[in-house]
Amino acid sequence: MIYDGDNPARRFLTLARALLVRNPREAEIARQTHEIGRGLRVGDRDEIHALSMRGAPWYIVFDRGTKYTTSELPSGIAPADVHEFEVDRDSEVLLHRLESFAERAVAEQPELAAELQIARILDAVRMYYGPAADSTVTGAFLLLASRAADNLGDGPPERRFSAWVGSVSKVMSEAYDSLLIAGSTVWPLFASITFCRLSPDPDVTGALPRRPDFPKQLLLAIARHEVFDEESPCLYDLDWYLEHPLIAREALLIARHIAPPYLRNGDATVAAARAVSTFMEFQAGLHAAAFKFSVATYSCDQLLAFADSPYFLSHPPDVRELLQPEVIHANRLLGEEKRVICAASLFSAAADPLDFESIALVLTWIEAAAEVDARGTELQIRDDEFALRMPRFVRDVAIAAIELKDVSRRQLGLRHLWEVASRMEPEITKAMTLGEPAYLLLIYSLLQRVADEDDDPVAGARIAEALSRLP
Amino acid sequence: MPPIVNVSELANEVADEIGFDVSHVRPRDQLFFSGFDLALWVAGTLLSSFFIGYLKGIQKGAEKLGERSVDALVERFEQLRSRFRNSDPLDQKALRKDVAALMDEMQDVVHQVPRLQAATAFAEEEQEMTRTLLELNFPADQGRLIAERTLGTIRRRWRW
Numbered sequence: 001m002i003y004d005g006d007n008p009a010r011r012f013l014t015l016a017r018a019l020l021v022r023n024p025r026e027a028e029i030a031r032q033t034h035e036i037g038r039g040l041r042v043g044d045r046d047e048i049h050a051l052s053m054r055g056a057p058w059y060i061v062f063d064r065g066t067k068y069t070t071s072e073l074p075s076g077i078a079p080a081d082v083h084e085f086e087v088d089r090d091s092e093v094l095l096h097r098l099e100s101f102a103e104r105a106v107a108e109q110p111e112l113a114a115e116l117q118i119a120r121i122l123d124a125v126r127m128y129y130g131p132a133a134d135s136t137v138t139g140a141f142l143l144l145a146s147r148a149a150d151n152l153g154d155g156p157p158e159r160r161f162s163a164w165v166g167s168v169s170k171v172m173s174e175a176y177d178s179l180l181i182a183g184s185t186v187w188p189l190f191a192s193i194t195f196c197r198l199s200p201d202p203d204v205t206g207a208l209p210r211r212p213d214f215p216k217q218l219l220l221a222i223a224r225h226e227v228f229d230e231e232s233p234c235l236y237d238l239d240w241y242l243e244h245p246l247i248a249r250e251a252l253l254i255a256r257h258i259a260p261p262y263l264r265n266g267d268a269t270v271a272a273a274r275a276v277s278t279f280m281e282f283q284a285g286l287h288a289a290a291f292k293f294s295v296a297t298y299s300c301d302q303l304l305a306f307a308d309s310p311y312f313l314s315h316p317p318d319v320r321e322l323l324q325p326e327v328i329h330a331n332r333l334l335g336e337e338k339r340v341i342c343a344a345s346l347f348s349a350a351a352d353p354l355d356f357e358s359i360a361l362v363l364t365w366i367e368a369a370a371e372v373d374a375r376g377t378e379l380q381i382r383d384d385e386f387a388l389r390m391p392r393f394v395r396d397v398a399i400a401a402i403e404l405k406d407v408s409r410r411q412l413g414l415r416h417l418w419e420v421a422s423r424m425e426p427e428i429t430k431a432m433t434l435g436e437p438a439y440l441l442l443i444y445s446l447l448q449r450v451a452d453e454d455d456d457p458v459a460g461a462r463i464a465e466a467l468s469r470l471p
Numbered sequence: 472m473p474p475i476v477n478v479s480e481l482a483n484e485v486a487d488e489i490g491f492d493v494s495h496v497r498p499r500d501q502l503f504f505s506g507f508d509l510a511l512w513v514a515g516t517l518l519s520s521f522f523i524g525y526l527k528g529i530q531k532g533a534e535k536l537g538e539r540s541v542d543a544l545v546e547r548f549e550q551l552r553s554r555f556r557n558s559d560p561l562d563q564k565a566l567r568k569d570v571a572a573l574m575d576e577m578q579d580v581v582h583q584v585p586r587l588q589a590a591t592a593f594a595e596e597e598q599e600m601t602r603t604l605l606e607l608n609f610p611a612d613q614g615r616l617i618a619e620r621t622l623g624t625i626r627r628r629w630r631w
Contacts, residue, residue, distance in 0.1 A: 267491050334494050379567065386507035
């Protein structure tokens, strides 16, 4: 059996990614916002609508098919017409859903559940719920940092700083990728790590004298007293470096350059994710990309907040000119927009897992919609792929299905289907292990249908031969 | 000689390559999610610019080539480009309709564009596209990269 549409381990991972891409509490709020928007069906209307979460400084605007968030209410909407809504901040709906997937996965697929570390991931998600969430998360965070300290080696403390930063970076990246820690916990750390790595002399940054009046310490690896004492290197939140009088000019110059490489790297990660041949890898790629965009956004937020501080305004003009707030603001929007697209895709996959993964639903929709408006349907599919709601191979199959219905594009459709099949075939074993939908079988059945219609024995034999290669 | 691919397919490919970079055309104060329609709009505008550059390149060497005047075609592509630019990128529904109509029109005009047999590249093609991307708000370095990439795609699919 290739396809298991209700594979609990798979659904567990999908939901865990959606919960941890930012943090579970915010995912619970996003779920409620999503349901409110869906209930209003505002996206389908021609007019402009705005939603506002009570107490939040932003609006969600649905404007003639386009959805965006903004802090400024669009001029076409009167404040009285804004649909205000409230959310339950203590909601645990998604946690309970995750627990039920975990329970089923452990009962029905014990080996896979163990291999995927489902119990550990569930524990990590649970840390973010409950009144002690902050201290629990910080505790786990410090534990991870202490693990990084194992790679310190010998030598004077200043010299060990670069090695330690690299080790922290590695441990935290692995923890995020393995779904053991949420994005919002680690992205401030990566802004600081990158700051130190971009510094012309990281050892100097690491050896900066501490000041008791800068208490915003992000991470001090107190878990290993034998390695770290008060004089040991540590990492602080980005604003600590920005506010440090010894490196005012350098700190600004360096901090400005944190976002661009993360944005570029995030774009490359998204491009790679679009090209994979399984949904699971696609979602893992978006999860990784969202993290990179978040670090970029976070560093810009810190710089923009710093730009408004009295301390910054007391700097001489030549230092203030280094900030270039308009560039930082533009980078912030780019990063946030891309992060939201990745996160929305992950969330949508968790909320409606069958939207694009079900072969039956995708094909039924295409067959019906293309009868009415083939061009519009094709555009819609391209848009869905562009918005990262599906990997590219699903788009290619869907468009080929439309092309097959048009006599003048039939050969093109056939060529496209064979191309996708040849890309997917080497990945079939992996796809089966992950419980992926049987797209390869769908492709061969579409090809078979055309071969039957055209009474083409050569194509029929080629398909039979391809099917015989499948495990 | 008819084009090897149709304009819509070429524009789809270019739009695909533009990808997330399309964010540069959004309003500065908003997060913006209009996706593929916006990318297709940029791609259509870019293709108009490519053909303007290409025709200007031919025009420059017209005497040597002994070819007919291409003034009228340049003018038609300039009109198309300015109509692309006049579409409202914030109105997804209207944008989709406008872009589809403009692509159809461009297809008709492309049929009349002379295709050169030799692998001739004109500096004007990339210049026109880079300028267009700058006007659409793309940062200079990003604009140059996209123009270069798009040129490669067009040459592969249309020119040679």
